[in-house]
Amino acid sequence: xxxxxxxSAGPGDAALIAPAARAAIANATDLVAYGLxxxxxxxxxxxxxxxxxxxGEEVKRARLALDLAASGHxxxxxxxxxxxxxxxxxxxxxxxxxxxxxxxGHAQWGxxxxxxxxxxxxxxxxxxxxxxxxxxxxxxxxxxxxLTPWQTIERxxxxxxxxxxxxxxxxPVSKKRDWQLERARDILLERRPxxxxxxxxxxxTRSDESITLTTLGNLSAKGVDMLTLVSIGNSETRRIDNNDxxxxxxxxxxxxxx
Amino acid sequence: xxxxxxxSAGPGDAALIAPAARAAIANATDLVAYGLxxxxxxxxxxxxxxxxxxxGEEVKRARLALDLAASGHxxxxxxxxxxxxxxxxxxxxxxxxxxxxxxxGHAQWGxxxxxxxxxxxxxxxxxxxxxxxxxxxxxxxxxxxxLTPWQTIERxxxxxxxxxxxxxxxxPVSKKRDWQLERARDILLERRPxxxxxxxxxxxTRSDESITLTTLGNLSAKGVDMLTLVSIGNSETRRIDNNDxxxxxxxxxxxxxx
Numbered sequence: 267x268x269x270x271x272x273x274s275a276g277p278g279d280a281a282l283i284a285p286a287a288r289a290a291i292a293n294a295t296d297l298v299a300y301g302l303x304x305x306x307x308x309x310x311x312x313x314x315x316x317x318x319x320x321x322g323e324e325v326k327r328a329r330l331a332l333d334l335a336a337s338g339h340x341x342x343x344x345x346x347x348x349x350x351x352x353x354x355x356x357x358x359x360x361x362x363x364x365x366x367x368x369x370x371g372h373a374q375w376g377x378x379x380x381x382x383x384x385x386x387x388x389x390x391x392x393x394x395x396x397x398x399x400x401x402x403x404x405x406x407x408x409x410x411x412x413l414t415p416w417q418t419i420e421r422x423x424x425x426x427x428x429x430x431x432x433x434x435x436x437x438p439v440s441k442k443r444d445w446q447l448e449r450a451r452d453i454l455l456e457r458r459p460x461x462x463x464x465x466x467x468x469x470x471t472r473s474d475e476s477i478t479l480t481t482l483g484n485l486s487a488k489g490v491d492m493l494t495l496v497s498i499g500n501s502e503t504r505r506i507d508n509n510d511x512x513x514x515x516x517x518x519x520x521x522x523x524x
Numbered sequence: 525x526x527x528x529x530x531x532s533a534g535p536g537d538a539a540l541i542a543p544a545a546r547a548a549i550a551n552a553t554d555l556v557a558y559g560l561x562x563x564x565x566x567x568x569x570x571x572x573x574x575x576x577x578x579x580g581e582e583v584k585r586a587r588l589a590l591d592l593a594a595s596g597h598x599x600x601x602x603x604x605x606x607x608x609x610x611x612x613x614x615x616x617x618x619x620x621x622x623x624x625x626x627x628x629g630h631a632q633w634g635x636x637x638x639x640x641x642x643x644x645x646x647x648x649x650x651x652x653x654x655x656x657x658x659x660x661x662x663x664x665x666x667x668x669x670x671l672t673p674w675q676t677i678e679r680x681x682x683x684x685x686x687x688x689x690x691x692x693x694x695x696p697v698s699k700k701r702d703w704q705l706e707r708a709r710d711i712l713l714e715r716r717p718x719x720x721x722x723x724x725x726x727x728x729t730r731s732d733e734s735i736t737l738t739t740l741g742n743l744s745a746k747g748v749d750m751l752t753l754v755s756i757g758n759s760e761t762r763r764i765d766n767n768d769x770x771x772x773x774x775x776x777x778x779x780x781x782x
Contacts, residue, residue: 277642281547284644286539325778348644348658350651352776356659359773363764376766384535384652386542386606386642393608394642400606401614402672403680405663405689413777414660422661422687429683430676431663506621508634515617518610519671520583 268378269294270335272358273342274349274385275307278472282391287383294342298331304344315339328357329371336374348387352408352436355382388495389434392467395477397506397513399465399497404432404516409439409446416446423450427457432503432516435496439487447487447496454498455482463499463514466490479505479512526636527552528593530616531600532607532643533565536730540649545641552600556589562602573597586615587629594632606645610666610694613640646753647692650725653735655764655771657723657755662690662774667697667704674704681708685715690761690774693754697745705745705754712756713740721757721772724748737763737770 271290276282291297291310298317317334319327331343331354345353358380365371389406393399405426411419426433433454438447454462460483468476468491478489482498490496499516506513529548534540549555549568556575575592577585589601589612603611616638623629647664651657663684669677684691691712696705712720718741726734726749736747740756748754757774764771 276542279544281544282542282642284534284540284542286537289539328778348648350648350656351658352660355652355656356773356776357778359656359659359764359771360775360778362766362771363762363773366764366766380769380771382652382655384540384644384648386644387648390606390608390642390645394613394640397640398608398613398617400609401617402610403663403665405661405684405687407661408776418688422689425683425687425689426663428686429663429680431680431683504621506617506624508620508624511638513617513620513638515614515621517618518614518666520586520615520618 268335268338268374269340270331270378270380271342272349272355272380272382273344274383275344275346276385277347277388277391277470280308282386282471284383284385287385290383291342291344294340296334296339296341297344298327298334298341299344300327324354324357325361328354328361332358332361332375332378333372335378336372348385350382350384351387351406388436388467388470389497391470392465392495392497395467395470396465396479398515399432399499399503401516402432402500402518403429404434406434406436408436409450410437411443411446420449420453423453427454430458430500432500433498437492438494438496439490440492444487447485447490451482451485458482458501462501463503463505465497465514466494468494470495479514526593526596526632527598528589528636528638529600530607530613530638530640531602532641533602533604534643535605535646535649535728538566540644540729542641542643545643548641549600549602552598554592554597554599555602556585556592556599557602558585582612582615583619586612586619590616590619590633590636591630593636594630606643608640608642609645609664646694646725646728647755649728650723650753650755653725653728654723654737656773657690657757657761659774660690660758660776661687662692664692664694666694667708668695669701669704677704678707678711681711685712688716688758690758691756695750696752696754697748698750702745705743705748709740709743716740716759720759721761721763723755723772724752726752728753737772
C-alpha cells in the first residue's frame with residue numbers, strides 16, 4: 267500500500283526528535299523537506315532519495331509528497347517543530363480534500379495510507395529553555411498575512427489580549443514584513459503591563475540558539491526574524507532572577523492553596 | 525551540584541518520548557511522579573528510588589522534588605504530556621519564586637540546577653491521530669476551576685470564540701465538575717456552526733486509546749472524563765471521510781494560491 271508519513275523533526279536538537287519520527291524516516295525510501303530540515307537529520311537521511319524544495323514552495327512540496335506516495339514510494343514529508351502546527355500537515359490534507367472533491371491530484375491520492383507523527387513545537391522549546399511560560403491558558407498566532415488577511419490576525423490578537431492568554435507569535439517578522447509584530451505589541455500593551463515578560467527564541471535548542479528575555483514594553487521587530495519565536499506572558503507571568511539564571515513562568519495559582 | 529530535571533513523558537506511546545527525556549530519567553537517582561506516569565516508563569524506572577504521590581498532590585510533589593534535589597539527590601520530576609503545559613513545571617517555579625522572596629522552602633532550593641525537557645502535549649497527539657486540526661491559530665484552555673475562577677475561564681472561552689481559534693480544552697470534566705464543558709460548548713456555538721468538527725481523544729497514543737469525531741452541536745459531557753482531551757475546530761475546519769478513515773484539518777488557506 268502507498269505510504270505517506272508526515273514527520274515532525276522537533277525544534278532542532280536531535281535529542282528532541284521522537285523515536286517514532288526517526289523510525290518513520292528510517293522506513294521511508296523518499297524524504298521530502300525544505301533543505302534546512304534535512305541537515306538536522308544527519309545520518310538518518312543517508313541512502314534515501316532526497317527531494318528538497320525551497321521555503322515558500324509549500325504546496326509543491328505537499329503535492330510532491332502525495333505524488334511520490336501515490337506512485338508507490340514510501341515517503342516521509344518532514345517539517346521542523348510539530349508538522350501539525352503551522353506546518354505542512356494541513357497543506358497535505360487541504361490538497362487531499364480538494365482531490366476527493368474532484369479538484370486535481372493523482373488518481374491514487376485517495377488510496378494513500380497517511381499517518382502523522384507529532385513533535386515538539388517552537389513555543390514549547392522556548393518555554394522549556396526559560397522555565398514554564400505555558401503553565402496556564404495560551405494561544406498561538408501566526409503573524410504572516412500572506413494567506414490570512416491582517417484583519418483576521420488583528421481580531422485574534424485583540425481577543426488574545428481580552429482573554430489574557432499567554433501568546434506565542436509564529437512567523438513574527440520576515441524580510442518583507444516588519445510592522446506586524448510591533449502592531450501586535452501595541453494591541454497587547456492596551457491590556458497588560460509594559461513589564462510583562464517576553465521570550466525571544468532563535469534557533470531554539472540548536473548549537474547557535476539565542477534566547478533573549480525582554481519585556482512587552484521593550485519588544486521591537488529589530489533582531490527578530492523568521493527563525494525567531496516570540497512568546498509573551500500573560501498579566502500574571504513572573505520573571506525570576508537567581509544566581510546567573512533567569513526564568514519566566516505563568517502561575518496556575520497553586521500558591522493560593524499553600 | 526544539586527540537579528532537578530523537569531521531564532515530559534509525552535502523551536503515552538513510548539515512541540513519542542524524546543531521547544533527551546529518557547536520558548534525564550536514566551541519569552537521575554530519584555523519580556517523582558504520579559503513579560500512572562511511572563507505569564509508562566517501564567524499564568527506565570528500574571533501580572531508581574520512586575516517589576509517588578497521588579493526583580491532586582501537585583504542590584507536595586513539586587516540593588518533594590525540590591527538597592530531594594536540594595539534599596543532593598539527582599532528581600527527575602515527571603509529568604505526562606509536556607511538563608510545561610498545564611503541568612508540574614509551573615508549580616516548581618512558583619515555589620522557587622516564593623522561596624527566593626523568603627517564603628518557605630529548603631535553604632538550598634536556590635542553588636538547584638534546574639532544567640526542563642519539553643514533550644508532546646495531548647492536543648498535539650489528538651491532532652496527529654486525526655489529521656491537522658492545529659494547522660492554524662489555536663488556543664488551549666483548562667476548564668478546571670479549582671485554581672482559576674470560572675469567570676476568568678468563561679472570559680477566555682468567549683475570546684476564543686471571538687477569535688475563531690481552534691480550541692483545546694484540558695481537564696474538561698472531572699468527577700466533581702460536569703457542567704463546564706457544556707457551558708463552553710454553548711458559548712462557542714454562538715459564534716461557530718453546530719457542524720464544527722470536534723475531536724475527543726482519550727488515553728491518546730496508548731494501547732487503550734479511544735478517539736471520537738463528533739460535532740460541536742453534538743458535544744456533551746457524557747463519555748468525557750479527566751483523561752479526555754477535547755479539541756474543537758474553528759469555523760473553517762473541515763472533515764474528510766475517505767475509505768475507512770476520517771480526518772479533520774484546519775486550512776491555512778493555501779488552496780487560495782493553487
